Amino acid sequence: MIGINEMFNPSSVAVVGASNSVGKVGYILVDNIVNGGYGGKVYPINPKSDEIQGIKAYKNVKDLPEVPELVVISIPSPFVNETLNDCGEFGVKNIVVITAGFKEVGGEGIKLEEEMISIIKKYNINLIGPNSLGTIDTHTPLNTSFSQAMPPKGNIAFVSQSGAMMVAIIDWSVTAGIGFSKVISLGNKAGSTEIELLEYLAEDKDTAVVIAYLESISEDENFVNTLRKVSAKKPVIILKSGSSAAGAEAASSHTGALAGSDLAFDTAFKQAGIFRVTTMDELFDVALAFSKCPIPTGRNLAIITNAGGGGVVSVDAMERFGLNLVEFDDKTTVKLKEAVPDEGSVKNPIDVLGDAPVSRYQETLGIVLDNEAVDSLIVMVCPTASADADGIADAIIDGAKDFDKPVIVVNMGGPTFINADKLLRENGIPTYVFPETAVKVVDYLARFEAVQERVYDDPIAEIKDVDTKTVSDIFAKVKTDGRDTLLGSEAYAVAKAYGISAAPIVLSTSNDEAGKIAEEIGFPVVLKIASDKILHKSDIGGVKVGISSKTEAEKVFDEIIASAKKAHPDIAPDGVEVQKMMDSGDEVLVGMVRDKQFGPMIAFGMGGIYVNLIEDVAFKLANGLTSDEIDEQFESTKVSTLLKGFRGEPAKDIKDVKEAIKRVAKLTLDFPEITELDINPIFVYENGSSALDIKIKL
């Protein structure tokens, strides 16, 4: 993405397909660039005209007197790649392709887009599109889109995968009082992806907050780590739609069935420090707050209102969002008592009463913002007969400017506040109609502060005592055998090689061997038929528990083989597995389901036969997994309460459980051929733990 800045702030722009016919895209593009205030050189390209809209035109990019820093292409799709080649040869580095008719139409379009990708790779070109509506930079200013309205200037960058949504939002931004730095229509993402653009916008000086409407995320196992660098600098808010399209995929493992297809996105966004919203109004409510407000230093909120009802509604919302209502100290309370009449309330939410004049708002605001315990302030104004909407707005603007704290205004009404809303927003104060919205955005502001505070360590990289050779060898053997599932004994060996505590399982192929192995691992043992083809092992007499002597083990070996042969004469079992019988403990599960997009997703939760009923499971992506995230994953389950010692039980070995999570993450990162992994149950004891049943699928 070298030189991508020239995409938005080029010294010269060529428009391929520039036109003199009013209403045609090629006309609108030149018109928007020239009349949108762009100060650089504009080169219309049109093989049939010498002049476009009064500007000298050229027949081909290659004829230009200089290499344009940006080329915008809007010619029929069959001719686009030829132009791209010309651009590449001429040394052009930044291109926006407006033309549609590529991947999105299927058939020939897919081929054209593949060809396009190879051209831009060859010449190392930054390309937005094809099928893009174009880009807008309000600061340059440069409008390479065929949206005729230029959105208001501001500090929000908006990346949209839908052109129509982009147009809608530009129109709506006027009503919403929202200003943009850049608006980018992604189109088909043949060149620049949303991830690359987000990386760029993180560095963009004109942008304070990045928002995006996305229907897909480019496949990238490193997504979490890349986006963390973005969210460390700026708030990123994404409306990712299309969540319903795929639905939960059918999967053979517990873990797979528990994880829906949309869960991976949620998980990735959370770990990356990105905010995912589910509705468009939430996207813009939150963007407005980030575009105006400083970031608070915590979750303590104060409210000033001239209506008790508004306070009550806000407190409800605060409880839903987990924000704290500041309790004022005596000093502040004394001051507030001087400012607020007795019938009001100096307890948070502060009720300055329906008859509050501007001065009462002003004094209260100063006292509250001056209190160190207050991280954010919401000021609410109901249009009572005495409320001077504009005067209160002025007082808020004036009072807020001395403090580096978010002040958010709720102007509860319509016509009364048209001017006040404008005034406040122009002076860096976001306004909303309803108290719940204000509380919600404070939650986002505070959550961003928490993202900034995150520590990204790498506990998985610290694990060194693993034996990759053993695992590779086992996987090679499984593949040679033409199987896709490991035998219990193999899975045990893999776990052991990666330091995951498990009850020993060894495969025996004769009654004599079974006896010997049983003696080695220690009684009592379980014997189980070994075969990836026999599914319901217990039902056919393929499992015997509580075997307590060598002789018994030898005898049971023969019985199990006989039962299996009787039930499945056509299946040759691999032998009989001998497993040490463990004392029972609290049951947990650790699993992995591999996401196509983001790689291994690690599950932790309550184990046992009812996992799919209880659904007490939390997921994290292995890529970038931190110690804090493992703690959070653990704590977010109900079984964590059990392990910490429920109803007087002693606490269990939580450290060992977390170790298992880490090691499963490492194993599945090291071996991408593992498609599914389920350890259920793991018995957790006061000291240590033991995996009972390990299923690994390649």
Next chain:
Amino acid sequence: MIGINEMFNPSSVAVVGASNSVGKVGYILVDNIVNGGYGGKVYPINPKSDEIQGIKAYKNVKDLPEVPELVVISIPSPFVNETLNDCGEFGVKNIVVITAGFKEVGGEGIKLEEEMISIIKKYNINLIGPNSLGTIDTHTPLNTSFSQAMPPKGNIAFVSQSGAMMVAIIDWSVTAGIGFSKVISLGNKAGSTEIELLEYLAEDKDTAVVIAYLESISEDENFVNTLRKVSAKKPVIILKSGSSAAGAEAASSHTGALAGSDLAFDTAFKQAGIFRVTTMDELFDVALAFSKCPIPTGRNLAIITNAGGGGVVSVDAMERFGLNLVEFDDKTTVKLKEAVPDEGSVKNPIDVLGDAPVSRYQETLGIVLDNEAVDSLIVMVCPTASADADGIADAIIDGAKDFDKPVIVVNMGGPTFINADKLLRENGIPTYVFPETAVKVVDYLARFEAVQERVYDDPIAEIKDVDTKTVSDIFAKVKTDGRDTLLGSEAYAVAKAYGISAAPIVLSTSNDEAGKIAEEIGFPVVLKIASDKILHKSDIGGVKVGISSKTEAEKVFDEIIASAKKAHPDIAPDGVEVQKMMDSGDEVLVGMVRDKQFGPMIAFGMGGIYVNLIEDVAFKLANGLTSDEIDEQFESTKVSTLLKGFRGEPAKDIKDVKEAIKRVAKLTLDFPEITELDINPIFVYENGSSALDIKIKL
């Protein structure tokens, strides 16, 4: 509430406290009534003036030439009750008290309000307030409030417990394009409660939808049954705030700990067929839809859009709300193919493309609405260069009027749609900016249809085979003993008297008796120390299981008594309980926690020692409980999946479980002295069930 209609449409209104001083409440009231277009007689009452604002004034209500159908009072609080007495004696039936300074200020105000209540009871007066902002009827028209703005006329009735919120909403309604039939400020609810007013509004011909902002609900065990009559006629949408104030109360029973204080409201609203919303914008979004749209006959939705992105976002929202995307039949598809170009989509959501002219919207709309499978339609318009916002609006109005189906428009933008939004709303079509809002309101419309379809039977009333005498006697004995908790044997007897299947428990007071009882109920048995004072019975050797003979029972009796005496020398046990040992089954719990406001709330869910960890419990209020609601309660738990036969297990006796729910409901309705009840676990078998542990607290 006889004659309450005169509260809103009186032939004459007297204003006590009427004033000539501009700006005073008594001035504004007269001004609002006279200049708000009211056509009836107006009588200002003021002891010091003969004329108020040019109208003949009277010194006292009693001096009036006729009994006014409505009296509005705004005089200092110490004088209000005297006036009320005068009104009562004179025969006034409807009064609005604007004056504040009653219950809400505490102290003397509480006394004044108590006195007020006795006066209105004495004279059978309908009274709104005190501390009300007044009422507005836009149809009469009559504005008895001191809000100077008259809201737009419409068919939404709005009841508000906060005066300031009422003012805010009146102001906002202009921007939101919402019209009201009546706006009522409840004040302190000394007379008319929100429940009575909702009952009245159900019959009001000018009102199509009732919305309310409430901070409390008047205590009424019959709430569910009363409000069902309202919701059978009109949609009722309530924003009930103050949910966080109380928090979950500490309770000694499982059931109590599982039920938060706010849960009772949620449960009551659901059972009453009322919609509870959590935010103010949701309240008004939904009200707008109900005020404009017919009620759909199902949950099948079609979408027409000129932007793919809007369709995707809508489908996501539909999945969240559980609405169905109609799959069109061949006939419709053929017609759509003629109307929509190939690059568009004739599959739902129908993409008419960004260049769609008015005619394409028009044709598509007709085809889709004509399809019988379509219950509701959302039409989305993005402001593309070709989109003719006003023309499309006209086409929608024209096309929708021939069909009795909800048509909801999403105009995704700002300035482009100002006129179109107005046009559509004036012609009975609600409009929203974002697709998710449109989908949400369709969900509400369809849910109201489901409310209309409900069958309210009374399965509890059908239970006749109960022995109330036995229960009364046991409770009397418990009270005489000075206890508040029943012994296990007593609780068993209560369960038996109410036909709840339970493992027999009988109290023995000697080793000889223990042996005899054990023999009678059949071995094996459990012996347990009987005492409401000994809490951890197992820990002190107070419980012995698996007793299989008479001799053993006699011996264990002595051992248990000895252990108990050793551990608690100060406690005299009531004896030893002998309980039949039952085979284990699937564990469920049935419980009851009594809500102060709504009466018994019945819990059903997964049983066992981890109930508070698993939290798989659903609640229903016993008052008005129907068979469908019991089914729903059962189905909403995870344990229902288990009982239906999980992972190949045979199905359990679900009928017996539901019988237990009904009978616990009946028991706790019949005996209000039961404060808490917990049956956990109940073992559920393939045939029948058996309650193991029953705790009843009075």
